[in-house]
Amino acid sequence: MSRQPTSNAAPPAEEPKGAPPRPTEHAPSPLIEARSVCKNYGAFRALENVSIAVREGEFVSIVGPNGAGKTTLVNLLTGLLVPTKGEVYFKGRNIAGVGPVTLATQGMARTFQLVQIFPELTVAETIATAAVTRQGKRWRLLSPLPQDAEIATRVAEIAGLFGLSSRLATLSRLLSQGEKKLLDVASAFALDPQVILLDEPTSGVSTAEKHAVMATLAGAARAAGVQAIILVEHDMDLVAAYSRRIIALSEGRVLADLPPEKFFADPVIIETVVGKRRGVSC
Amino acid sequence: MKHGSALLLVAIAAGALALVPLLAPPFYANLLVPFYGYAIALLGFNLLFGYSGLLSFGHALFLGLGAYTAAVVAGVWGIKEFEVALLAAALAGLIVALPLGWLAVRYRGIFFGMLTLAYGMLAHAVLFKFYHLTGGDSGMRVPRMHLLGLEFAAYNKIELLAGPFYYYCLTLCALAAFLMWRIVRSPFGLHLRSLRDNAQKAEYLGVRVHQFRLAAFAISGIYGAVGGTILGFRTGLADPELVYWTHSGHLVFMTVLGGFSSFLGPVIGALALTLLQDQLQSLTQYWRLVLGAILALVVIFLPRGLAGLAIDVSLLLGRRSAPSTASTTETA
Numbered sequence: 055m056s057r058q059p060t061s062n063a064a065p066p067a068e069e070p071k072g073a074p075p076r077p078t079e080h081a082p083s084p085l086i087e088a089r090s091v092c093k094n095y096g097a098f099r100a101l102e103n104v105s106i107a108v109r110e111g112e113f114v115s116i117v118g119p120n121g122a123g124k125t126t127l128v129n130l131l132t133g134l135l136v137p138t139k140g141e142v143y144f145k146g147r148n149i150a151g152v153g154p155v156t157l158a159t160q161g162m163a164r165t166f167q168l169v170q171i172f173p174e175l176t177v178a179e180t181i182a183t184a185a186v187t188r189q190g191k192r193w194r195l196l197s198p199l200p201q202d203a204e205i206a207t208r209v210a211e212i213a214g215l216f217g218l219s220s221r222l223a224t225l226s227r228l229l230s231q232g233e234k235k236l237l238d239v240a241s242a243f244a245l246d247p248q249v250i251l252l253d254e255p256t257s258g259v260s261t262a263e264k265h266a267v268m269a270t271l272a273g274a275a276r277a278a279g280v281q282a283i284i285l286v287e288h289d290m291d292l293v294a295a296y297s298r299r300i301i302a303l304s305e306g307r308v309l310a311d312l313p314p315e316k317f318f319a320d321p322v323i324i325e326t327v328v329g330k331r332r333g334v335s336c
Numbered sequence: 337m338k339h340g341s342a343l344l345l346v347a348i349a350a351g352a353l354a355l356v357p358l359l360a361p362p363f364y365a366n367l368l369v370p371f372y373g374y375a376i377a378l379l380g381f382n383l384l385f386g387y388s389g390l391l392s393f394g395h396a397l398f399l400g401l402g403a404y405t406a407a408v409v410a411g412v413w414g415i416k417e418f419e420v421a422l423l424a425a426a427l428a429g430l431i432v433a434l435p436l437g438w439l440a441v442r443y444r445g446i447f448f449g450m451l452t453l454a455y456g457m458l459a460h461a462v463l464f465k466f467y468h469l470t471g472g473d474s475g476m477r478v479p480r481m482h483l484l485g486l487e488f489a490a491y492n493k494i495e496l497l498a499g500p501f502y503y504y505c506l507t508l509c510a511l512a513a514f515l516m517w518r519i520v521r522s523p524f525g526l527h528l529r530s531l532r533d534n535a536q537k538a539e540y541l542g543v544r545v546h547q548f549r550l551a552a553f554a555i556s557g558i559y560g561a562v563g564g565t566i567l568g569f570r571t572g573l574a575d576p577e578l579v580y581w582t583h584s585g586h587l588v589f590m591t592v593l594g595g596f597s598s599f600l601g602p603v604i605g606a607l608a609l610t611l612l613q614d615q616l617q618s619l620t621q622y623w624r625l626v627l628g629a630i631l632a633l634v635v636i637f638l639p640r641g642l643a644g645l646a647i648d649v650s651l652l653l654g655r656r657s658a659p660s661t662a663s664t665t666e667t668a
Binding site for chain 2: 132153154155158159163164166170171172173174175179180182183184186187188191192193194195196197198199200202205238241242244245
């Protein structure tokens with residue numbers, strides 16, 4: 055049985071680092087919601103009756119051990135997979151299996167655990183790819199892109215947010231791993247998403263760079279007006295520092311859905327998710 | 337290479353080509369006419385291959401389509417205006433490319449290649465077997481046509497090809513290249529390159545992968561058919577060999593020789609192969625063997641083709657001239 059936050063739960067003593075601005079209205083309807091979702095791969099049930107909701111102003115982390123169903127849940131939330139049972143809603147619309155292109159145009163963006171770039175495109179072209187979608191210019195067959203001031207402005211803004219301004223003319227494959235990760239996320243931000251799903255955004259990044267990358271992402275999210283962030287992450291320090299709410303999955307079920315202070319105060323949950331108490335060294 | 341320098345080189349090359357009918361014997365101008373047909377077809381072919389990452393092994397189908405369309409327009413319907421044949425070929429290219437592409441662009445890599453190869457083989461079988469419609473192995477005659485409403489009755493066929501038709505093709509090729517240049521530099525062109533590099537990532541950035549591949553397939557079909565019309569006019573014949581898989585291989589050869597990572601690489605490849613094949617044929621009966629060896633050497637030592645080599649050489653010369661210019665300035 056999952057441990058749900060109570061309605062009179064006290065707010066976190068300190069505002070999480072990357073939280074988007076809180077909504078002005080009380081209890082807004084969820085931006086993204088999974089209702090009693092099950093997902094089977096053949097005989098294997100990857101998700102079992104999972105219900106989650108993410109509202110405007112939330113920074114929600116999804117955690118869990120390997121094989122808990124995190125990636126399946128993210129793939130369902132981004133419309134890539136169709137649930138075996140249950141529904142997934144984005145801004146009140148059922149998005150089961152609609153595909154990433156439709157979601158990208160409706161205001162949802164996603165990044166992947168393994169860095170995804172366009173090796174032969176420059177940094178500017180990579181960001182412009184999303185900006186072209188956002189500005190509805192994808193079918194302009196004969197208008198020269200280099201002379202498009204709107205696209206150029208948006209590319210410069212996004213590159214500035216992610217500290218990539220000096221690398222605009224660099225081919226993506228020539229960037230450092232940390233820069234590639236930032237570019238991956240920057241291109242998603244260029245869609246002006248309302249919701250962004252970050253699938254282990256610091257994987258493959260050195261420990262020293264992790265917090266810098268995460269701080270850049272959080273700052274960019276605030277500056278870009280992203281309404282809600284869903285983070286899939288193994289690093290509990292990052293989860294603790296940035297989340298307003300933590301959803302723990304275990305064996306395809308929701309184990310907990312709690313604010314960070316309650317989540318980290320529960321040794322049973324911590325042991326299930328990370329196999330040891332946080333902060334206890336081996 | 338800087339944009340201005342590249343434009344200057346293109347202008348010089350175009351000027352040199354314009355001088356061929358004036359300075360060289362008619363044989364050479366006549367030899368270069370098919371080059372323009374191939375150049376136009378390859379500009380389209382490379383939108384599919386170089387810019388979208390889809391290698392077609394059946395693209396000669398569209399060249400054959402263009403030639404047969406010209407044969408029907410001029411030979412069967414009796415419309416002698418070449419512009420009408422061009423428009424009809426472009427339309428036929430679009431109409432044929434849409435259903436074929438709709439199925440093919442769902443696949444990538446070897447599966448796309450094999451499917452397009454199958455299209456070419458099917459087209460060859462249809463043209464070869466439906467004798468009463470297509471003339472079978474004899475093909476269909478492409479009668480002489482008017483250019484811009486002018487009959488050029490005083491010119492014999494060689495004079496027409498080496499004179500007015502040569503300049504007509506040069507202009508058409510320049511227009512096709514300009515149009516394609518705009519396409520590859522447009523937002524549409526950027527989305528094509530993004531899906532070539534990483535289709536999954538592109539989809540998450542809102543790139544409609546199948547639609548864009550289909551559009552590239554259709555545009556390349558139109559370019560192929562227009563190029564085929566020139567080939568048909570030049571030989572006066574549309575025959576099944578035009579769509580045979582070896583002819584598709586010829587297009588791939590030209591593209592690899594010139595370099596598919598450069599905009600004008602395939603055009604350079606078409607020119608190089610046209611001239612090279614002519615020289616080799618006059619030197620040895622084993623010219624195919626030599627061409628095969630050249631292709632192998634290009635793939636191994638010049639993976640970016642002749643255009644890549646030209647860019648590297650120009651960069652090298654640029655680097656060498658820069659320090660010497662600097663030292664001259666310092667001395668002064």
